[in-house]
Amino acid sequence: MWRAIASNALTFFIVVLVVISGLLAWGRAEYSGPGPLVDAACVKVDRGASLSSVSRVLETSGVISDARVFRIGADYSGAGAGLKFGSYLVPAGASMVDVLGIITEGGQSTCGREVNFRIGVNSADVILRELDAATGRYLEVVKFDPAVDVAPQTYLDAVADADLRYRVTLAEGVTSWQVVDVLRRADFMDGEIAAVPAEGSLAPDSYEVTRGGDRAALIGAMEERQVRVLAEEWAERAPDLPYASPEEALIMASIVEKETGIAEERRQVASVFVNRLRKGMRLQTDPTVIYGVTNGEGVLGRGLRQSELRRETPYNTYVIPALPPTPIANPGRLSIEAALNPDDTPFIFFVADGTGGHAFAVTLEDHNANVVKWRAIEAQQGQNAVTGVQGN
Template structure:
């Protein structure tokens, strides 16, 4: 009888050992076998979800090959079930289970990116943010135009115009319009601090007026090498009390006055008084007209050393600079009147 019992126990142990080996082999195979096709799959892990729900969500989302095996594997590796982080995750296979699980443990959520070029207005930036899918255009504009938001972010004006720094940004799904705007203003502050470090001794403009002048410089030229000299022209005009007479401010004034944006400046636009029209109003306008980049900020604070008071476009992106009206008139005759006369033939 004892021999029979011992034999049964031995068989049970062998069977258990065999089952354990098979289970271990299955888990080892599961661990080492990548799964999933190259197409991106987006899985949302809800807040407060249990580890079992997270595993089920990943399996049903096509990221893990088998829910039951995945759950056994999760328990085998003895991870803290509270370690999973909620959020929206993107997976493109084939991926091993550890690659999937570690991503959710770390909270490497899917990010949405957008790029803001230099020289754009709030309305144009809002449209770019909206295309990324992060925030509706109207919601972003509401934040950008809110005096309370501007005040809370430490800005000197009643809106965020000129302080939404041009750059590439990445945010997870659910980022609020205010959080996005605040990050852009923070980037402005970082770049402004760098520009402040090279401020020329004779430049006394405060932060708001620097942002304003930089926005005009940004709109006047796309050439980085010309920005310090164009800034010099405007500094010279400000010092002498001359009107800046810069066309981008006229377009901005017309937009504020009429509600429409146009690059075509009419005689009425030039002659209609407005705080942003630098043909009719002396000094800098009451705020920025666009978001300037780092080079324009540096130029506004560290302009070139020049005696120029005028510049005229060569119609190729570059400009002719002049210290007096005679030189300016000659440049206008050559690069505007004669140039377009030849072009019309």
């Protein structure tokens, strides 16, 4: 009898072990295998949310197959206590391991709504946009100019969300004065900017910031990035350039930045100015003269007057036979790269060609012919400014 009882007990124990082993194998497969999510989705983790509540939300929304398995796996790995509030993009088929990593190691949110405060040459825009999880692209919700427009109610409602993300995007060619002037109107940032940074010292780029972030700290980050960009590009510069220092290259880059907005032209434009420096010729470029008139404080908004083209200032390259003393804007990496690795061309002239680009020339005769063509286009457009290097 006892032998039969022992045999049954052993059989039962073996069955239990098999069941437990099966459950463990199933749990491991569920935890590390592909998840049920068919399309990418945004997952929101509320501030202060528990692992248990997050697990239930993930299961209900179809991101994971089983909340208990997710919770057990998170507890076992020790990562369950590291939840970070925010909205996160979870790709299709993400395993529980992947999902746990996204919501505990993701740092900044990667999904949901975002305010992009864009500082441009002519204006600043506040853009509220939302990530479309299916396409991975941001869709514009509302856009306005904080200098002239009243903030729309949609924007005001959005900024009440603690999960809303913020970034500041600095366009190429903006002056340091413009950056400071616009940042002082950024209502989601705090702190004072003591002084306008040196011209050219801010790197055009997109910077993620936090609500209540310090304006001066953001300026510092822009300066640090520009120092790094200039150092990297200077180390890769072409030989025998007519620059005595990286600072002179930065001045040239700012001129290139203001002369063309076409990326493919930057190296050609740089080659014209480098050729002129090598020949001892004046640069004769309007953007430097304009900077001498405005000091970088806003946009001129009109054509240059003949008196301004003749007036001797440190920035009037129709008069001075050298680079101006400072940059005339904050150039981006592509313009810095162009200034330090210009195309090898014989060109010493260029003028607008009516397409947004420029016509380049080696001889004054060819250049004057290009100017005549541009003047005809200009007359049709009702403009009165020549863009490019002149032949006088």
